[in-house]
Amino acid sequence: MQEKGKLIILEAGDGSGKATQTRLLADRLCAEGRRVRQIEFPDYGSPSSALVRMYLGGDFGARASEVNAYAASAFFAVDRYASFQTKWRTDYEAGFVILADRYTTANMVHQAVKLENTAERDAFLAWIEDFEYGKLALPRPDLVVFLDMEPAVSRRLLAARAAASGAEKDIHERDAGYLERCHAASVALAARLGWQRIACSSAGEPLARELVHEKIYEAVRRVLEGSL
Numbered sequence: 001m002q003e004k005g006k007l008i009i010l011e012a013g014d015g016s017g018k019a020t021q022t023r024l025l026a027d028r029l030c031a032e033g034r035r036v037r038q039i040e041f042p043d044y045g046s047p048s049s050a051l052v053r054m055y056l057g058g059d060f061g062a063r064a065s066e067v068n069a070y071a072a073s074a075f076f077a078v079d080r081y082a083s084f085q086t087k088w089r090t091d092y093e094a095g096f097v098i099l100a101d102r103y104t105t106a107n108m109v110h111q112a113v114k115l116e117n118t119a120e121r122d123a124f125l126a127w128i129e130d131f132e133y134g135k136l137a138l139p140r141p142d143l144v145v146f147l148d149m150e151p152a153v154s155r156r157l158l159a160a161r162a163a164a165s166g167a168e169k170d171i172h173e174r175d176a177g178y179l180e181r182c183h184a185a186s187v188a189l190a191a192r193l194g195w196q197r198i199a200c201s202s203a204g205e206p207l208a209r210e211l212v213h214e215k216i217y218e219a220v221r222r223v224l225e226g227s228l
């Protein structure tokens with residue numbers, strides 16, 4: 001039987017360098033001669049992200065916490081389903097390395113923080129796992145890299161980027177404290193689910209992109225070893 005590809009996820013809070021690091025990693029793996037496909041979620045360029053865009057734009061509630069975690073998760077999950085079926089399934093099944101900027105892991109972090117108590121969160125996490133990997137049959141990741149940047153640092157990077165682009169903040173970005181809650185949830189999930197945690201800042205400053213890249217590459221190399 002033909003071996004499937006590898007699915008590698010870069011997960012992190014807003015503005016922690018996911019896009020930057022996914023690109024650096026894709027370039028490096030391509031240069032090594034690997035077949036690589038870069039994807040990102042939400043898939044803003046696709047109509048499948050319409051409900052996600054409505055949600056982030058505040059159509060279902062001006063605050064993220066007002067919007068049902070299960071409904072919001074379903075929007076992101078079906079966007080992934082559409083992307084998988086129409087864009088990268090063939091490459092994945094042909095053995096490509098698929099590099100994803102966010103995945104199911106983002107629902108696990110960003111929607112779970114809406115639920116107050118541990119029992120509710122655990123039930124939600126079990127549901128997400130069953131819904132996306134089970135019912136929707138989306139591939140499970142071979143590696144999840146959690147880019148651990150202190151929230152104060154990513155907030156600064158985001159502010160600099162927003163000032164440069166003039167883009168409006170979405171309902172998650174507008175919510176003070178949300179970045180911190182997500183960061184704490186990510187740290188806990190990384191330990192629980194075996195995500196590879198990589199420090200991206202130290203003492204209030206971002207680490208150099210190249211340094212972070214080397215650490216990610218090392219983790220990825222271990223997973224890809226023997227697959228080329």
Ligand SMILES: Nc1ncnc2c1ncn2[C@@H]1O[C@H](COP(=O)(O)OP(=O)(O)OP(=O)(O)O)[C@@H](O)[C@H]1O
Nearest residue numbers: 013014015016017018019020157161206207208209
């Ligand atoms: N190590 C770094 N040092 C300094 N600046 C960085 C570093 N990594 C990324 N940046 C800058 O920080 C900003 C956010 O980075 P990037 O867009 O890669 O993050 P992201 O996690 O994809 O963000 P979002 O969640 O908003 O999509 C960008 O302006 C980027 O150039």
Ligand SMILES: [Mg+2]
Nearest residue numbers: 015018019101
């Ligand atoms: Mg990004």
